Amino acid sequence: MTATTSRPDAQSVITRVYREESGRALATLIRLLGDFDAAEEALQDAFATAVVQWERDGVPSNPRAWLISTGRNRMIDRIRREERFVRATTALGFDTEIAIPPVEPADDESGVEDDRLRLIFTCCHPAIARDAQVALTLRTICGLTTEEIARAFLVSTPAMAQRLVRATGKIRAAGIPYRVPPPSELAERLDAVLTVVYLVFTEGYAATSGDALVRRELASEAIRLGRLLVALMPEATESNALLALMLLHDARRETRMGDDGELVLLEDQDRLRWDADQIEEGLRRVDEALSGGPAGPYAIQSAIAALHARARTPSETDWRQIAALYALLLDRAPSAVVELNHAVAVAMVDGPQRGLRLIDAIAARGELRDYHLLHAARADLLRRLDRREEATDAYESALELATVEPERRFLTERLAELRSRE
Amino acid sequence: MQYLLLIYNNERNWMDLSEKDSKNLMGEYRSYTERIAKSGHYKGGNALQPTQTATTVRVRDGKRQTTDGPFAETREQLGGFYLVDAKDLDEAIGLAEGIPGARTGCIEVRPIMPTPTM
Numbered sequence: 414m415t416a417t418t419s420r421p422d423a424q425s426v427i428t429r430v431y432r433e434e435s436g437r438a439l440a441t442l443i444r445l446l447g448d449f450d451a452a453e454e455a456l457q458d459a460f461a462t463a464v465v466q467w468e469r470d471g472v473p474s475n476p477r478a479w480l481i482s483t484g485r486n487r488m489i490d491r492i493r494r495e496e497r498f499v500r501a502t503t504a505l506g507f508d509t510e511i512a513i514p515p516v517e518p519a520d521d522e523s524g525v526e527d528d529r530l531r532l533i534f535t536c537c538h539p540a541i542a543r544d545a546q547v548a549l550t551l552r553t554i555c556g557l558t559t560e561e562i563a564r565a566f567l568v569s570t571p572a573m574a575q576r577l578v579r580a581t582g583k584i585r586a587a588g589i590p591y592r593v594p595p596p597s598e599l600a601e602r603l604d605a606v607l608t609v610v611y612l613v614f615t616e617g618y619a620a621t622s623g624d625a626l627v628r629r630e631l632a633s634e635a636i637r638l639g640r641l642l643v644a645l646m647p648e649a650t651e652s653n654a655l656l657a658l659m660l661l662h663d664a665r666r667e668t669r670m671g672d673d674g675e676l677v678l679l680e681d682q683d684r685l686r687w688d689a690d691q692i693e694e695g696l697r698r699v700d701e702a703l704s705g706g707p708a709g710p711y712a713i714q715s716a717i718a719a720l721h722a723r724a725r726t727p728s729e730t731d732w733r734q735i736a737a738l739y740a741l742l743l744d745r746a747p748s749a750v751v752e753l754n755h756a757v758a759v760a761m762v763d764g765p766q767r768g769l770r771l772i773d774a775i776a777a778r779g780e781l782r783d784y785h786l787l788h789a790a791r792a793d794l795l796r797r798l799d800r801r802e803e804a805t806d807a808y809e810s811a812l813e814l815a816t817v818e819p820e821r822r823f824l825t826e827r828l829a830e831l832r833s834r835e
Numbered sequence: 836m837q838y839l840l841l842i843y844n845n846e847r848n849w850m851d852l853s854e855k856d857s858k859n860l861m862g863e864y865r866s867y868t869e870r871i872a873k874s875g876h877y878k879g880g881n882a883l884q885p886t887q888t889a890t891t892v893r894v895r896d897g898k899r900q901t902t903d904g905p906f907a908e909t910r911e912q913l914g915g916f917y918l919v920d921a922k923d924l925d926e927a928i929g930l931a932e933g934i935p936g937a938r939t940g941c942i943e944v945r946p947i948m949p950t951p952t953m
Binding site: 538540586587588589590594598 | 838921922923925927928944946
């Protein structure tokens with residue numbers, strides 16, 4: 414392989430390649446080796462080799478291809494060693510069977526995309542529990558660490574690690590296939606995939622912890638997976654609606670943070686800096702999705718995002734229609750988070766008092782108590798009602814639960830503002 | 836891979852069937868078995884006598900304990916099984932779907948543990 418990068422960079426290149434390429438490399442290795450665990454091991458092996466070799470010889474021109482072929486060769490060496498061992502033991506009368514995985518020529522880009530699609534359907538197989546499907550996809554497709562996934566779903570890291578081990582163990586032991594399902598099953602299987610893709614996007618759009626509010630690559634991963642799904646099943650309107658929803662959210666990405674990394678609320682964002690092309694594509698896809706039959710949950714959500722995107726100023730926002738769409742969404746796909754969004758929209762139409770009553774009803778049921786945005790929304794409404802003491806308490810609760818740095822800063826500022834007015 | 840397809844049904848329903856319905860069901864099972872034998876998936880299988888014929892055996896402190904009845908009292912009981920050869924879980928699920936008992940009860944699909952290679 415030819416070296417294209419100077420040596421001192423090797424370490425930072427490895428870190429970047431790990432973040433950007435490990436998901437794709439893993440997907441291809443799983444196909445080549447036919448085994449989840451073996452592929453993960455092979456990839457770890459390849460990265461361990463890279464640390465030494467790239468430092469010494471420079472970074473190869475195509476790091477991903479290098480990782481795949483190195484990982485594959487390592488694993489094949491290992492399997493051959495085992496095979497010799499097996500032959501020896503078979504001679505002693507043990508009944509064994511080991512298959513050498515097929516070795517294929519270097520993969521082109523389209524082959525790699527197919528691998529990722531296959532992998533996402535495997536990760537979202539109905540024989541795997543939903544929470545494990547999401548975890549597995551984030552771990553294997555998006556290269557998130559177990560710890561990041563654990564934080565995203567509010568469970569401990571050891572519990573998440575165990576969930577992942579159980580899921581990969583089942584893929585192997587139960588023989589869950591690594592392929593895109595046949596047409597007869599595709600629609601049903603796609604639902605699970607869409608849920609997972611959207612969760613990946615949300616993770617990328619508002620990372621659950623640390624300084625990086627916008628983890629661009631995760632959001633782009635999700636959008637790319639969305640495009641792949643639309644290309645695979647053009648007649649499935651919900652994939653198109655999900656893609657529209659992600660595009661419309663993502664179009665605002667650059668305006669969600671100020672120069673100092675502070676959080677900028679929707680009403681304060683510079684709308685001229687929203688990505689016009691992405692909004693145009695998003696709006697077109699929303700129209701397509703809404704004309705394709707009864708609106709599913711993603712079509713409704715994309716319609717809400719479209720109303721925000723169409724408003725040239727915050728005051729132009731059609732909150733009445735947004736509240737109505739949230740009510741429709743609550744009817745089709747009820748959840749406490751949707752209820753909270755509905756309450757916020759109602760507050761924009763009928764005033765903070767009514768919104769507050771709806772939020773308090775959620776809290777009274779004991780739901781979303783650990784969700785910082787419930788407390789933040791409550792605090793905002795209390796502030797607008799000039800109930801400062803209660804607003805201060807609510808901001809404090811929100812701050813206790815918030816983990817993303819810019820959000821924490823935003824809440825701290827609001828809190829300081831309130832206190833200075835006392 | 837090999838899978839054991841365990842057929843769980845409420846055996847009361849089976850016992851309450853009219854003679855004609857019972858014969859029909861037996862016929863369905865026979866043709867299902869023939870079908871998966873022809874396709875090469877069938878490795879074995881049997882229906883079981885009802886749980887009232889079951890005996891449960893345990894050994895505790897080296898002593899054998901024998902009790903009347905099944906290991907667990909459940910709403911649906913193990914009434915039969917197929918051992919099948921399938922390419923992967925999806926194929927095994929497809930085979931399970933075809934078992935007549937899937938329409939009234941449920942089928943548990945369990946992969947057979949491969950013989951350890953030592």
